[in-house]
Amino acid sequence: MGEKLALGLDLGGTNITGALATSEGKIAAITRRKTQASRGSGPVIEDMAEMVEHLIASQGISRDDVIGLGVGAPGPLSHRDGIIFKMANLPGWTNVRLRRALLERTGLPTILDNDANVAAFGEFWMGAGKGVRQMVALTLGTGIGSGVIIDGEILRGHFENAAELGHLIVHARGRPCTCGQRGCLEQYASAANLTRHCVELIREGRESSLSAILEKGGELGAKEVVEAAKEGDPLAAEVWDEACYFLAIGCINVQHSFNPQMLVLSGGMSKAGDFLLSRVRRYAREHGWKLCDDQPEISISVLGDDAGVLGAAGIAWAARNSGVFG
């Protein structure tokens, strides 16, 4: 009998990623396929179960060598009950008992959590936060997702909605957010809002090297804004600077809420690397309090896109070690 492995599945709107990982976080096998989520939950769950079988077969191991299955999925969902309440803009995904369905199809003890929590757990377990006990991760994408690790465990909260840090209000009466609030952090510091803000200013008549991309009907992403800012385009530089400033305000609020040792930035915008990090760190120092030095170390994700699937295997190991899997 070989080394025991955990199975992790990362269910995204675009891809499903599956992996087998050891208790030390070494990936033994990894595989990916398109989600095609518009088919509804049934076919996608069949694909997920098939991926489990395929991964086990590919390693020539038996089901008994697999300690369990961890699943990260978009929410809102209930970790406690193993249910996905809905998936944004997708029909056929209302109140899906995903945990039970996978348990029945695979025979493996299964645990479900939301994708931001699972990605944070991945960074905590094997990424930027390895060795750290108190960690917060912010994923800078369309919005800002987040996960909070306290004493090595995911913070879930009474209503299982803890760590929705993209919706911290950092500018009272500020920009309206899709959530119904005004002044949410993600309206100032997510990748999508970064580019949207550039487009708005160009439409208002501001000059920018980015307008050439728009005129050609091209896609404007965080990458293009970062490149233009680096090349000295004043509009791109201004918008980028503003996003970094607000991200620093978000980091300061994390500092005063959870007081973690480390804060990990991931997602599209984090690919800017030091161009993001040095500025956010500087603004967090400049605009943070002066009473004592308790700022978390601000870092960039180490695992990148693998944080989700590795974190999914990680929560399976954690469930096994804490006796949740019996």
Added chain:
Amino acid sequence: MGEKLALGLDLGGTNITGALATSEGKIAAITRRKTQASRGSGPVIEDMAEMVEHLIASQGISRDDVIGLGVGAPGPLSHRDGIIFKMANLPGWTNVRLRRALLERTGLPTILDNDANVAAFGEFWMGAGKGVRQMVALTLGTGIGSGVIIDGEILRGHFENAAELGHLIVHARGRPCTCGQRGCLEQYASAANLTRHCVELIREGRESSLSAILEKGGELGAKEVVEAAKEGDPLAAEVWDEACYFLAIGCINVQHSFNPQMLVLSGGMSKAGDFLLSRVRRYAREHGWKLCDDQPEISISVLGDDAGVLGAAGIAWAARNSGVFG
């Protein structure tokens, strides 16, 4: 041998309060004296030790009937090391090993935590949050103190500075705070800033029934502002409304960070009762997100000024029950 009791001491800038409490949170004896903190730490520690002896003697019990001593004190301090680093504006309180000093003088196992954490623990244990496992308390005084209870335990954070929620930035680039930041919650929603804002507006020439108090050289407190607002004074009503709005923004940020079941408001401003509560609840609904209904129940402190001393006895019981006292 009678019922076992825990000793709690609440060290404040003005008073020291001591109490003996049962494991069910019943206060068997309570006593209070002036702190006279300007004497320095030595004499104050002697007074605290004497208070312990006095409380034990007053009940006709022996030291063996007391399971330990819990102490709440102003910070910054280290719970882990039992040290007060300093007390605001008071000399002779630098790096005081309070836990060890009290342990040596009283012979009782001793535990130290900051006053806001201890007061939150009191409300959680025996007050508004009784029966709740996830709770946040905001104390509305000179600033805004806070404590966060997660799964029945005080959240401390890596640097032992978690839950400094008065310094959440809710209005980027807003009013300067004594801490060095701008736009801190407490600059908009603490009792002291409520009255300060009234005074500023009156000095700028705004009319208000409150100016009579100032002209007579009287003290303007949250109580007077609340009374004037209730009587329809436009300036007082406007400032009160603004404070309630920002407090609601603070509650929303607590919701998205910790997602607790309950949020308890205490301190001077909370004495306004329903005049505060109904407005904060309404604004939290109006300005909170519409994605799901996960707002904590917002409540007023039940224990009032006794939250600190009861919480101090409570952390002693918790330390005993979790084996910290050996």
